[in-house]
Amino acid sequence: MLYQVATAALSPGDISYPIRSVLKKFKSSRTVLADVLDIDVAAKQVLLGDEALPYDYLILAAGSQTSYFGHDTWARVAPGLKSLEDALEMRRRILLAFEKAEREPDAARRQALLTFVVVGGGPTGVELAGAIAEISTQVMREDFRSIDPSDAQVILVEGSKRILEAFPEDLAANASKSLHDLGCWVWTGKQVSDIAEDHVMVGDRRVNAYTVLWAAGVQASPLGKKLGVETDRGGRVVVNQDLTVPGHPEIFVIGDLAKFVENGKPLPGVAPVAMQQGGHAAANVSRAIAGRALQPFHYFDKGNLATIGRARAVAHIGRLKLTGLVAWLAWLFVHVLYLIGFRNRAIVILNWAWAYVRRQRGARLIYGDVNNLIPPDSKLEDESAAELANRN
Amino acid sequence: MLYQVATAALSPGDISYPIRSVLKKFKSSRTVLADVLDIDVAAKQVLLGDEALPYDYLILAAGSQTSYFGHDTWARVAPGLKSLEDALEMRRRILLAFEKAEREPDAARRQALLTFVVVGGGPTGVELAGAIAEISTQVMREDFRSIDPSDAQVILVEGSKRILEAFPEDLAANASKSLHDLGCWVWTGKQVSDIAEDHVMVGDRRVNAYTVLWAAGVQASPLGKKLGVETDRGGRVVVNQDLTVPGHPEIFVIGDLAKFVENGKPLPGVAPVAMQQGGHAAANVSRAIAGRALQPFHYFDKGNLATIGRARAVAHIGRLKLTGLVAWLAWLFVHVLYLIGFRNRAIVILNWAWAYVRRQRGARLIYGDVNNLIPPDSKLEDESAAELANRN
Numbered sequence: 001m002l003y004q005v006a007t008a009a010l011s012p013g014d015i016s017y018p019i020r021s022v023l024k025k026f027k028s029s030r031t032v033l034a035d036v037l038d039i040d041v042a043a044k045q046v047l048l049g050d051e052a053l054p055y056d057y058l059i060l061a062a063g064s065q066t067s068y069f070g071h072d073t074w075a076r077v078a079p080g081l082k083s084l085e086d087a088l089e090m091r092r093r094i095l096l097a098f099e100k101a102e103r104e105p106d107a108a109r110r111q112a113l114l115t116f117v118v119v120g121g122g123p124t125g126v127e128l129a130g131a132i133a134e135i136s137t138q139v140m141r142e143d144f145r146s147i148d149p150s151d152a153q154v155i156l157v158e159g160s161k162r163i164l165e166a167f168p169e170d171l172a173a174n175a176s177k178s179l180h181d182l183g184c185w186v187w188t189g190k191q192v193s194d195i196a197e198d199h200v201m202v203g204d205r206r207v208n209a210y211t212v213l214w215a216a217g218v219q220a221s222p223l224g225k226k227l228g229v230e231t232d233r234g235g236r237v238v239v240n241q242d243l244t245v246p247g248h249p250e251i252f253v254i255g256d257l258a259k260f261v262e263n264g265k266p267l268p269g270v271a272p273v274a275m276q277q278g279g280h281a282a283a284n285v286s287r288a289i290a291g292r293a294l295q296p297f298h299y300f301d302k303g304n305l306a307t308i309g310r311a312r313a314v315a316h317i318g319r320l321k322l323t324g325l326v327a328w329l330a331w332l333f334v335h336v337l338y339l340i341g342f343r344n345r346a347i348v349i350l351n352w353a354w355a356y357v358r359r360q361r362g363a364r365l366i367y368g369d370v371n372n373l374i375p376p377d378s379k380l381e382d383e384s385a386a387e388l389a390n391r392n
Numbered sequence: 393m394l395y396q397v398a399t400a401a402l403s404p405g406d407i408s409y410p411i412r413s414v415l416k417k418f419k420s421s422r423t424v425l426a427d428v429l430d431i432d433v434a435a436k437q438v439l440l441g442d443e444a445l446p447y448d449y450l451i452l453a454a455g456s457q458t459s460y461f462g463h464d465t466w467a468r469v470a471p472g473l474k475s476l477e478d479a480l481e482m483r484r485r486i487l488l489a490f491e492k493a494e495r496e497p498d499a500a501r502r503q504a505l506l507t508f509v510v511v512g513g514g515p516t517g518v519e520l521a522g523a524i525a526e527i528s529t530q531v532m533r534e535d536f537r538s539i540d541p542s543d544a545q546v547i548l549v550e551g552s553k554r555i556l557e558a559f560p561e562d563l564a565a566n567a568s569k570s571l572h573d574l575g576c577w578v579w580t581g582k583q584v585s586d587i588a589e590d591h592v593m594v595g596d597r598r599v600n601a602y603t604v605l606w607a608a609g610v611q612a613s614p615l616g617k618k619l620g621v622e623t624d625r626g627g628r629v630v631v632n633q634d635l636t637v638p639g640h641p642e643i644f645v646i647g648d649l650a651k652f653v654e655n656g657k658p659l660p661g662v663a664p665v666a667m668q669q670g671g672h673a674a675a676n677v678s679r680a681i682a683g684r685a686l687q688p689f690h691y692f693d694k695g696n697l698a699t700i701g702r703a704r705a706v707a708h709i710g711r712l713k714l715t716g717l718v719a720w721l722a723w724l725f726v727h728v729l730y731l732i733g734f735r736n737r738a739i740v741i742l743n744w745a746w747a748y749v750r751r752q753r754g755a756r757l758i759y760g761d762v763n764n765l766i767p768p769d770s771k772l773e774d775e776s777a778a779e780l781a782n783r784n
Contacts, residue, residue, distance in 0.1 A: 011405035018756040020535045030537045033491040033762060051495065085759065099425040103443065143412045145422045364410045367477065367759075370425060 006090035007131035062221035064256035120216030121158025398482035399523035454613035512608030513550025
């Protein structure tokens, strides 16, 4: 739900909850806010710099971060969406682009300020593109005087043949149509070859745009490499069927950081996989302590959902294919159900209900630099900042 | 209500609303996000650097900012509370101090991490001290393993003889008692002579504390000086009875930036004064345009309110003096009533109701640096950042 924060529909506090509070009732748990610098698998210690935490069993779930496929300089001009800080930075750029367009006398620069390029046609890219299109055509329609926000162009660029590759083709086509209805351009089979402050090269076509959002790729946390076991090209740790790593029956790796192969295919880096693996790893630790055999993990695929704007989605649940409002309601139900804590659920529902009725965005705050759309210095998020969102 | 954000009870989006949206229905209004660099009163222009905005009438309401009475180096170690960014920075430090204490092996350093000094015994200082005491004794009670958050010390330091000088003496005494009941120390008649990263000097007594919060003083925005008219020692523009400035019947100054003397005393820098002056200045502009005489402003004092913790307050309304829960309900009612927009009100009430029932804090997110309690470089807020909160 980070894209909801990025597009000013929700506040960070609405979609997150302190881990410390979640775990407070488990008296044998201890929550530590610190950077993990290394893991000493021989001594069975997690090294925090000023402290070494000994372990009998280790469950590593450090997740993934944005990857620019070697083009690290793109990080400054095209932020990703892997943390709450990322989401606030995207929100700042999107809202500030409209503010700057409102004051821009030059027509070409104004159009470039109102052009939003989303790179990557997976669920995150589709959700971002749909939400930005909706903001500009509906939410901010009457807020400006010099510009018409519905002049904004949203372009979704996807390298492969179609968007939403994890979905059946007809559902992806339906999503494409929904994006078109919202006024988005969907460019498939097109590679981004360069990103600069004021333009993007899509193939050899130059698109003048100041706001480029990156939803094209992730790589595993570098912590995976500290275990000294096999990792794949994306840095994911290749795990056994019981979620342990080869040679270390006391170390489990789960979620985006794990490469788990089932039926000849690696599981995707999505929340349901991570949540199910978390429960399974915990159960296996209990089994190990009790001297029983570890059980293999099996993923129960509840289906795929992607939302497009205020009341449209596509959903693929078993043999069921849903589109439009029905799919959106399914998406709403599932996501709200899994947010931790009653309070968060109530506020999220209230916010959404309100946004739905009023077509308004309640969380339209800009933090940080209000002068520069793209910060003058490279402010790449360091790992600690990126991981903060997971911790909190 | 910034202290509610600073103490993790509310999210920034709960207490603020975009000015642009508030004004959208007034089609003759235009909202511009920009830094005002200067005011050319002769040419009747507001200078934004890249643009000059001409005016027939100007209403200047640039407010005030934290003042350290010449000790500007204290800004880094003792943040003030004048903007949403300030509030998030205070929140970060308060929550991070508990996190660092949880991992601190040295008992003396641990106690210093759990010592919170609030400088200034006005409503803001009283509200901050009460809220921090409440967090530590109630909200976070069971969240930690190594520390007991209720070991936290909260010390409120006030230079003059008593706290809440704007209130009658018996109400201030009641507030003092309420703070004591929550476990706060209230030190009156004590001056802060130095603030460093790990301690505060109160008179010649050294208090070891890593978290010092500044609620002791404000000064007017430097924009007031650009008008070239008389300002007082605090930088406030001395205004006429009709809120115009001497020699410029087309310029109005209101709120914290104005020094308005009524019955021989300047009005205090509080929200009700600013709101009433805003309405009055607008009416006077209408009168001027219609060729009618400007009317003098009279402040209608609806009373003073300060809250202490979850369900206590003191209120002075006319001849009525309220304390305890009744005063707190009055405070709740008035503050929620004046928040702009239905949505914000509903969410604020929901948040509070929830916090009240569960003694929980829903907005316990830390943004930014999670390693350093006090940022290594001086990150003084520049004016644009401080004014952002007002704009948005």
